[in-house]
Amino acid sequence: MPDSPKPSNILIVDDVPTNLTILAQTLRDQGFTVWVATSGNAALKQLAHGLPDLILLDIQMPGMNGLETCAKLKADLRTQDIPVIFMSALSEQANKVEGLSLGAVDYITKPFQEAEVLARVKVHLSIRELTQNLQREIEERKRVEAELAKANASLHRLAHIDGLTQVANRYRFDQDMEQVWRRLQRDHEPLSLILCDVDYFKLFNDHYGHQVGDDCLRQVALAIQKAVHRPDDLVARYGGEEFAIVLPSTHAQGAEQVALGILSKIAELNIPHEFSTVSPQITLSLGIATVIPKSEQSLDGLIELTDKALYRAKEEGRNTYCHHDCSQSPPSLSCSPSPLSLH
Structure with a gap:
């Protein structure tokens, strides 16, 4: 009773x-x-x-x-x-x-x-x-609402943050790129995109083990973030050992400065990679593309240009960057000296 x-x-x-x-x-x-x-x-x-x-x-x-x-x-x-x-x-x-x-x-x-x-x-x-x-009842409702807000924030984080590296995930990258593309198209401002991946990462993983490989990716992500300073810039894990850096309102020269900063921060990590043919330590190859978004262009086209620049950087010897600059007429593709010496 x-x-x-x-x-x-x-x-x-x-x-x-x-x-x-x-x-x-x-x-x-x-x-x-x-x-x-x-x-x-x-x-x-x-x-x-x-x-x-x-x-x-x-x-x-x-x-x-x-x-x-x-x-x-x-x-x-x-x-x-x-x-x-x-x-x-x-x-x-x-x-x-x-x-x-x-x-x-x-x-x-x-x-x-x-x-x-x-x-x-x-x-x-x-x-x-x-x-x-x-x-x-009001206090309980406030408590429940606070817990709900906390849960929603956690869900939002899980939906937008890569669990391993704690940078933005691919879903967040796709969302931000759509928004940035539309905004810069309206404002006639340049957009630079960097795609980079760890050189010979499969060999690194095979010989040092996946746990060491995961730790390597975490350090690489943090190093990239340290090289990217503006609040509107976005560092995201694009997939596997590949990362993307979105640089709104950034001209070609500014994008190359960010790329050099990234390579410098990676060199400072001094992570051994005895199975790389480029360097005795972990290095990155980077592809850059810069455009001023227009209605006749597409976001997929920018990503394709950046991916081609990344492929070209690997052809040039890795541990370097190549840049498709389509913000000027005529468009140009240039690569830094290969490989870069940043030690």
Whole structure:
């Protein structure tokens, strides 16, 4: 069977013992747990040890009166949300208005009518319970929304980040390229693309093992990222040991500077590759293409040009770059001295 609901706690503050006795007994007969205090100071001290669900507070008391006590309750974060019902023999409108303006929820005039007291107490306890339930629901919803946002961020990351190298994946590359192509076509700005792959990586993997190969790719990806500085540039794993670097609003000379920076960072890694015929350490070959996107051109055409430049760099001896510059007329294909010496 479900547990019985916990009885509500009510604090009565009144300096007249007879009032306390009668009112406390009335509420206890209805199943409430009743606390009593004979002054405002005594009530505040009692609240330091526990918080009631509702306070019945007399206005006319010696020392700290009910209005002063209520002001202190509403100024304290611990007690400001506890509903306060004022009790007084005073019938003047000004006292009621002042009490309600301090944050009290209701007003009961002495002498008490038992049915009225119980009705008002139950109403305000119900309102408090509904308010607390609503606050819990809001907090739970915020927690769920925060967890959902966190999960969505993780899903977004999984969808756009390569799990091995932690750079953008092919899906992210394809998405960004489409957007960049349309933007630069509209703005008549150049777009440079670099495709690069690790020279003789299959031989590296076969002889050093796949775990060493995976670590090599992680280091290569990080080195490429260090050579690419602008926030709008994108480094992505294009597939296998091949990486792509998207350089929006970058002319041919700027793209070649990035390529040289990449080759320099790879050389700094100094990863041994005794089975390479190019160098005793890991090297890259790079293909570059630069275009100013136009409606009669295609994104696939840019990728094809870049891939051809990469193939040409391998023909030139690897550890170098070749560049298709179609941003000028006539288009040109040039290669750096091969192989590059960056040590």
